[in-house]
Amino acid sequence: MLYHGPTPRLQAGPTPVSHLHPNAQRPMKDNPQNQMKLSQLRVLVAVADHSTFSSAALALEMSQSAVSHSIAALEDHLGVVLVARGRHGARLTPVGERVISHARTILHQADAIVTAAEAVKGLKGGEVRVASFRSIAIHLLPDAIAQFNHRYPGVAVNLSEHDNYRQVERALREGRADIGLTVLPAAEDLDTWVILENEYVVLMPPQFRASKPQLTWVDLTQQPMIMPPLDRVMMRDVYDHIQAHGHHLNVVSEVETDTTIVNLVAQGIGATILPRLAAEPIPSAVQVFSLPDPLSRVIGAAVLADGLHTPAIYGFLDILKALAKPIS
Structure with a gap:
């Protein structure tokens, strides 16, 4: 359950994160004043991406103590240690590694809800994140992006290149991409369309x-x-x-x-x-x-089958499908 209220203050005397064993577990708390929040998930993702609390705080424009408190509150609610702190910075524990992909997905879908609401009357903003392996990115995507920019000038397209289709599909599942160009047939958790x-x-x-x-x-x-x-x-x-x-x-x-x-x-x-x-x-x-x-x-466009997709994503898919070349 996600709670959007103010960040609860920690109880006096919590065990510091750095003193907890990475595999330590505590009972999950279900106090309405201590619920998991989107802001806490954003902090967790920032710490995972930047590997130090100070760098995460800088990226989020927060104080380092606020980052520490946010992680501690999330761990307190879940009853597990998500981040281990040491002399070389902060790293995800094994439990944290399992949680982080879900956190990314939740945050992306929350952003998609906002974007979809803002675009009820048309494609006015937001972004489409496309993941592709290099050869397809070079030959197919420039035309698709040019057409999309002409049709929807207010929507940004962010392209990430990967070495192979497995990395593309991983980016989709981890919430780092909205659309992936991959090799077909793909796994059942992806909806796909043949492109070329x-x-x-x-x-x-x-x-x-x-x-x-x-x-x-x-x-x-x-x-x-x-x-x-x-x-x-x-x-x-x-x-x-x-x-x-x-x-x-x-x-x-x-x-x-x-x-x-x-x-x-x-x-x-x-x-x-x-x-x-x-x-x-x-x-x-x-x-x-x-x-x-x-x-x-066979190369196809793919999205998560159970994902929340904005009008911008469907707009880019329509352009890709229009560029599709028949298979002999």
């Missing part, structure tokens, strides 16, 4: 001469391959696909950055396999082929 199909393409060096118009497995497996690291989420499907056809790649080098890989191929050092959007822009000297048995991944 991103084919895995083979990039061959300028000197390569194919034995047939269509690339063969023999052509591919005889090439020295420059590949992203095996632990990259997007590459697992590639290796599984090739092994399912009874073949193995001759990987001679692993390189982290897609742009560097493409440039190495252009210099004739080897070949590679990348999602097309990750490979672009592709130099004219590089030869582009589909895999002998083509492979693609």
Whole structure:
């Protein structure tokens, strides 16, 4: 239960946070004067983000003692220790780590309620937070954001880039993003819409001469391959696909950055396999082929299925869906 009244004063003589064992538990108090408040959750999130009470206080424009009192009151209500203080600052306890994602979600939904109320007569303000992995952010989102800004100039769009779709989905679940661009199919807790199909393409060096118009497995497996690291989420499907056809790649080098890989191929050092959007822009000297048995991944827009979504979020989703490309 959330209480919006004034912050209750602490009882005399509480045990200091720094003296409590992180796993200590106390009975949860249900006194109406000692209820969990949004302001306390904001303080908890600020402490988690800034790792010290002083930095959190500065960010919130509060005194450090007010931050300490807010955390202590929240812990007193819940009956658990959420923050451990030491010489290296403040850190979340294991219980605090479990609580923090829920706190972020509650705060975001509370903000969404305010935004929705203010926008009853139209999209007049607020923000849309979009999470995407880098290749999609580069190629799809600039057009979407430009259209959204033209249509709804009073609404800000904040974009966060992530290394892979798992990080995107984590941002949605932790309340750090409203819309995520992810790989489909996604988990059941997300509502999704298909946006585009991103084919895995083979990039061959300028000197390569194919034995047939269509690339063969023999052509591919005889090439020295420059590949992203095996632990990259997007590459697992590639290796599984090739092994399912009874073949193995001759990987001679692993390189982290897609742009560097493409440039190495252009210099004739080897070949590679990348999602097309990750490979672009592709130099004219590089030869582009589909895999002998083509492979693609489907990219979609996702939101939390049980989330509270503002008109601005639905407006951005409408633009993404309008930009969607049909899947062959």
